[in-house]
Each structure stands twice: as structure tokens, then as C-alpha cells.
Amino acid sequence: MEKIALQQGFAKDVLDGLTAEKKYLSSKYFYNDRGSKIFRDIMRMPEYYLTDCELEIFKTHKDAMLKAFTENATRFELLELGAGDGLKTKILLKHFLSKAIDFKYAPIDISEEAVKTLINDLEKELPAVKTEGLVGDYFNLISNIGMNGYTKKVILFLGSNIGNFDEPTALHFLKQLRSAMNPQDQLLIGFDLKKDPQLILNAYNDPHGHTAAFNLNLLQRINDELHADFNLTNFAHREEYNPETGTARSFLVSLKKQQVTINETETTIRFEKDEKIFMEMSQKYDMQMINNLATRSGFEVENNFFDSREYFVNSLWERRS
């Protein structure tokens, strides 16, 4: 497993976010070892329909996907950005093995724990898969994602991870990806679609408390790594969803007027009662939004794979010349 130096920007990013007029924290810092474990609990909750939808899509359309991936090449490298535990990807990997396809799997994740766990699992479950994991921030890695002897890349970006970016960031990210892709390469992106707002709110306001624990874990990480004194019981998780724009937002709300000291940066942060820290957005899309995003970032939509309820889509893109 190759480990690319992670940005030393945690302290700076935390400070920038907590001293801004509207406080925020970057969701990429959710995924320390504990955060990755909590995210696996989130993915397995019945309310978090996204996992079941994407699992269903892969089970139903794995043959059509393979056909699309091998239309212009017999062998390819499957590169997954933010692979997590690879739960859904394993369906494709098993299928490709059963069809004796020549491919290599390269999961990339900012969480070392996630990459290590995934590689260990694959060694046990699917030892025939050629795997090379990479730990690092995909924003820093995409401009030099290598070919490793394979002439074609299929890039996976699943779980509606794209929805964690605001529109300018998503466009920037996709344009960067495009410039690292060759004409025969393909990009498969998972998009969560607009649906009954209550279903969306239930997915993030879960009764098990996993989403709250996931958000609060970032405050704990700041305590541990930047020697701060957040009292986690003084903050509560809240989810908001705007059906018009399709934007869901997670916040931590300060339950009282309080102050927190971050010793590492010698900073005191003051919170008013009910003041919010914006933690993460989870954009929901319609097909027009997806087509617009593809066009504006220089891609063409080649195919769309839906689940039976049309809650979710895996959209297959290639570079527009």
C-alpha cells in the first residue's frame, strides 16, 4: 500500500472554519479511523437507502457495465476515488473475475484505516484481484493518476460522494479529472436523486444516532489532535433539507453559549446558544442537473443505470472531444 503524504492542513482548515462568520468544518476530516468505522455503521442502516440502491444497481447492471467498460479495450484499470470499504465495488470485482477479465483495482482513500481494511478483506475474499491501494487526498492525486501498464482507466466515484461538493467545487473536481483522462477512459459517478424529502431527512436524522456520532467525532478529533476542549454533550446534530434546491445540510448546533480553546493554535472560539457549525452538504440531483454538470465539465453522458425505485443513478461518462 502506497501512502501519499496527507496535507498538513488540518489545524489551518479547522481554524479558518471556526473563525469564519458562519462557522464550518471540512467534511473530508470526518474520516479518521473512528470516523471510517462509524461511516460503515451508517452505510448499513436501513434508513441510509443509498447503499441498498447502489448495491441493487450493481447487481442488476453488472453485465451492462462490463460491456460498456470493455467496448474499446480488453483490459483496464479500475480506479476508485474514496473507496471506503468497497462493499458495492466487490460485486463488480467478483463479476469481472468470473468473466476472466484482465483488470487491476486501485482504491484511493484519505483514510488509511479504510484502505488497509479493504485490502485485507480483498486478500481474504477475492485473492485473485490484482489490487494496489493508495492513501491520500484525491484532490491532490487526480492530476497524476497513473496507468500502471493499463491503457484504459475506469474511474469510480460512488456513494454520491460528489454530492458532498458545492457546485463550483464539483465542477473544478470534474474538470481536473477530465484532464487526467484519455479519450477511451470512463467515469462512473453515483448520484443520489431528489425524492420524498422525509426519506432524505430520515437517512441523515437516523434514530440510531450514527450520523450524530459521525459529526461529533470530528469535534473529538479536534480535541485529540489539536488539544482542544470541546464538550461533545454541548453540541447536537441537526439536518436540514431544501427540496427546491435538493441540498441537504448537516450541522452541529451549540446547545448553550460557550467557549472552546484550541491549544495547538492558541485560539479561543466563542459560540452563541443555537449557533451552528456547517459540517457537510449532501446534494440530491435530477437528471437535468446531472446532464448540466457533465456538459459544463467537458463530459458526455454515455449511459445511466438506475435502481428499480429510481432513487439513485450511476451515470457513466466519457470525455467530450
Ligand SMILES: C[S@@+](CC[C@H](N)C(=O)[O-])C[C@H]1O[C@@H](n2cnc3c(N)ncnc32)[C@H](O)[C@@H]1O
Ligand atoms: C461517503 S464515503 C463513500 C465510500 C464509498 N465510495 C461508498 O460509496 O460506499 C466517502 C469516502 O471517501 C473518502 N474521502 C473523503 N474525502 C476524501 C478525499 N478528499 N480524498 C480521498 N478520500 C476521501 C472517505 O474516507 C470515505 O471512505
